[in-house]
Structure formats: C-alpha cells, structure tokens
Amino acid sequence: xxxxxxxxxxxxxxxxxxxxxxxxxxxxxxxxxxxxxxxxxxxxxxxxxxxxxxxxxxxxxxxxxxxxxxxxxxxxxxxxxxxxxxxxxxxxxxxxxxxxxxxxxxxxxxxxxxxxxxxxxxxxxxxxxxxxxxxxxxxxxxxxxxxxxxxxxxxxxxxxxxxxxxxx
Numbered sequence: 001x002x003x004x005x006x007x008x009x010x011x012x013x014x015x016x017x018x019x020x021x022x023x024x025x026x027x028x029x030x031x032x033x034x035x036x037x038x039x040x041x042x043x044x045x046x047x048x049x050x051x052x053x054x055x056x057x058x059x060x061x062x063x064x065x066x067x068x069x070x071x072x073x074x075x076x077x078x079x080x081x082x083x084x085x086x087x088x089x090x091x092x093x094x095x096x097x098x099x100x101x102x103x104x105x106x107x108x109x110x111x112x113x114x115x116x117x118x119x120x121x122x123x124x125x126x127x128x129x130x131x132x133x134x135x136x137x138x139x140x141x142x143x144x145x146x147x148x149x150x151x152x153x154x155x156x157x158x159x160x161x162x163x164x165x166x167x168x
Contacts, residue, residue, distance in 0.1 A: 003110045008060035008072060015062065016051050016072050017042040019097045026100040034159075035132045054095050061114050063098070063107045071098035073111040075118050083130055083163055084152045091119040093129035112146050119168045126165060130154070133162040140164070 008015075020041035028038050041047040058076030062069055074095040079085075083092075093115050098107045119127045129148060131139045140150065140162045148164035155161065 003063050003065045003070065003105065003107055005061050005063055005110070005114055008055075008062040010052070010055060012060065012062055012072070013048075013052055013055060014042070015069050016055065016095075016097070017048060019072060019099055020047070020051065022100050023097060032135055034134055057094055058092075059118060061111065063111055065102050065105055065107055068102070069099070070102040070105070071096075071107040071111055073114055075115050077124075079128065079130065079163075082154050082156050082161070083128075084154065086126065086128070088126055089122075089124045090126040090128055091115065091122060091124050093127070096129065108142070109146055116166075116168045125167055127168050128163060128165045130161050130163045133160040137162075 020036065024036050024038065024040060027033060027035055041051065054074055058074050061073040063071035063073070072095060073093065076092050076094045077090065079092045079094070093112070096108060096111055098111070115127055119125070128151070129143060131143060133140055133153065143164045144150070148166045150162060151165045152163040153161065154163065
C-alpha cells in the first residue's frame with residue numbers, strides 16, 4: 001500500500017466536494033454536526049464557490065492511495081481573514097482533507113509532509129494551519145501529534161477555531 005501525490009487543479013473540484021460530502025456524512029453519523037453542517041457541500045452553491053476559491057488560493061495537491069484519490073491539501077502564503085496575522089512570511093495549510101474510507105493509512109501525515117516541503121523549498125520557516133477546536137479537541141490533538149503547537153484561537157459566529165504553527 002502506497003500513497004503518492006500529484007498536483008491538483010480546478011479539474012479536481014468535484015473530487016474535493018466529494019471528500020467534503022463524505023466527511024459531513026461521517027461527522028453527522030458520529031453526532032458531530034457542528035463542524036461542517038449536516039448537508040452535502042456539493043449541493044450548496046455557496047460552499048461549492050468557497051471550495052473553488054480555496055483551490056485558487058494556493059497549491060493544490062491530491063493524495064492517491066493505491067491509485068485511488070484519498071485526500072487533498074491546499075497550501076497558500078496567507079490564511080483566511082479571520083485568522084490572526086503574523087509579521088513574517090509563512091505557508092498556510094488552507095485545506096487538509098482525507099477520505100474517511102482511507103482513514104488510518106497516514107494520508108494526512110503525507111500531505112502535511114508535503115506542506116513542510118513546500119515551505120522549505122520556498123525558504124519559509126513558519127507553517128501554520130487552523131482547525132475546528134470543538135469536539136473535545138480531537139482535531140487539534142491530531143495536528144499536535146503531527147508536530148504543530150497551539151498559537152492563536154478565533155471564533156467565526158459560533159465556530160471555535162484553533163491556529164497551530166510549526167517551524168520547518
């Protein structure tokens with residue numbers, strides 16, 4: 001079993017939306033509807049536009065596990081406006097999403113390694129990411145296990161967020 005990466009682009013919009021739809025279904029089944037809602041993202045024009053905008057904000061990478069699309073990464077040189085800025089160059093993980101069907105295969109870690117490689121190649125020492133801080137902090141703990149440390153918090157409406165950073 002192996003994971004490979006390929007450059008992604010606008011042609012992968014439906015793939016990313018499928019990952020979001022799968023994640024929403026999985027979270028709702030676990031009783032966790034507050035992170036991304038309860039409805040498929042692919043049926044919401046606002047969310048389809050949001051994912052398209054994200055794809056245009058930086059480098060898109062697609063992970064394939066044994067030849068099957070299994071995750072996506074978008075790395076940019078800036079975060080969303082709701083994230084506290086920093087006073088140095090950074091690379092920002094704007095999106096990290098993996099297929100729940102391929103969970104447990106280290107796909108997210110492979111994609112985060114790619115984000116670190118991008119930062120190093122660009123000569124940037126700071127890599128940041130933000131995530132949902134609800135759900136008992138499980139997602140925050142995932143990023144901490146992958147070498148990130150908590151830095152800032154934010155709230156968008158009733159959505160609690162955690163910013164994490166890492167020196168590369």
